[in-house]
Amino acid sequence: MKADPQPLFAGTGPGSQTHDGCSVELYRRARYAGEIEHLRGHFLPGTSVLDLGCGTGLLAHRLLDFGCTVTGVDNSAEMLAHVSDRVRRVHADIERLELPERFDVVLLPSGLINHAEASIRHAFIAAASRHVAPHGQLILQCQNAHWLRTAVLGPLSRSSELAIEVAALDRATVDGVEQVRMTLRYLMGDDAWTHSFALVPLDESAIAALLRHHGFDEPVALDDARRWFAAKPRR
Template sequence: MTPQTRPGYGGTGPGAFTPDGCSVDLYTRLPVGEEPRIIADAAPPGARLLELGCGAGRMTHPLLERGLEVTAVDESAEMLTHVRGARTVHASIEDLDLGERFDVVTLASFLVHSGLDGVRDRLLATCRRHVRDDGCVLIQREGADYHSVVPRERVLPGGLTIRIAAVTPVGDGVDEVRTEYVWPDAVWTQTFLSRELTHEEFERHLAAAGLAIDRILTDDGIWVRAVPAG
């Protein structure tokens, strides 16, 4: 199926695609890593959690198993058909306004590194709009060598190879990233735009949304806990 994607984003392989080039079939097969544990450890027991960009529920389901009450948001109706046990909302993250606040808001999948002008600040504004004043926002950032150590790959159990095949500058500090997902029986690719962020730039965007870093959750600095400023 030919994906209908936004400029700079695309994907190839079997099945349906989302506007940012993600394969629905791919995301139903991707294994989950340590993300649910990291999130659950940073959240109060039984917390109400807003998951922005839930996809096919790869993290949603383990978070539910850990006793969190999850509202799962995605712009893809096809992705949401695979989510079980959570309240689901079909909406664009940037435009979301549920009129309620949550103990925890998550923004994973490196969405904060969006290469599209203005999208990052709108994503973070959504986070602040939906988090309680005494709550927290958990954000997944790119690793320090994400754009520089290329090509690189890792092999996961089940025979899946995830390969960052190319990172190509396209201007104004934005890179086009091409990722390949290779299984013995199927291959998918995804191309998307990503902007590296220094720590200072990241803090500046957080501040513009009314958020501030509370602490770094992982040794590699990829997961960050932010809280409402002031």
């Protein structure tokens, strides 16, 4: 079947939402939860990092703590307004980014590689290829393909500050490609937000093929869950 056309992204809740449905206030209030601690060996002091889709700087600020020099890119000026002045902030779409320099590490987090549109997935990796130094590497985070294919409605995670639940879920085949449309609800104190988005589950072979197409070597898994990968430009 082919899904009826509908927006890929939407969001609700206190404060403003970006064009892809992310709530600025939710990201502003979110706390770093060790997302890149296991990658610290790739971010040694002095490493130049291009953080693609940096949002309010959750990872960029930790990279500063590691001693890295950080350039953060986001297409939301409201998000960037909350990023430290110690980060070089660039207001731009990732897929159109054209900076004059190259970086030791290009970071593509948050499952951006799972974007529902193939042209955007390719554009993201092409941007990474344009900006990674010959000796450098791309580090990316993907969504868990098995989870996207099997997730169910209900609670997803809970901490002392934030609870997340799957509020809506639909799976379909769009132009021959499986697609997952999901709405997450975030609860923090008395406030609630929703974020609706569409993603494609990507197996490791599909990720590797995408990277090869844009001039990268085979990706290497950086964690046991196999959600973080590193790939070097092909020489």
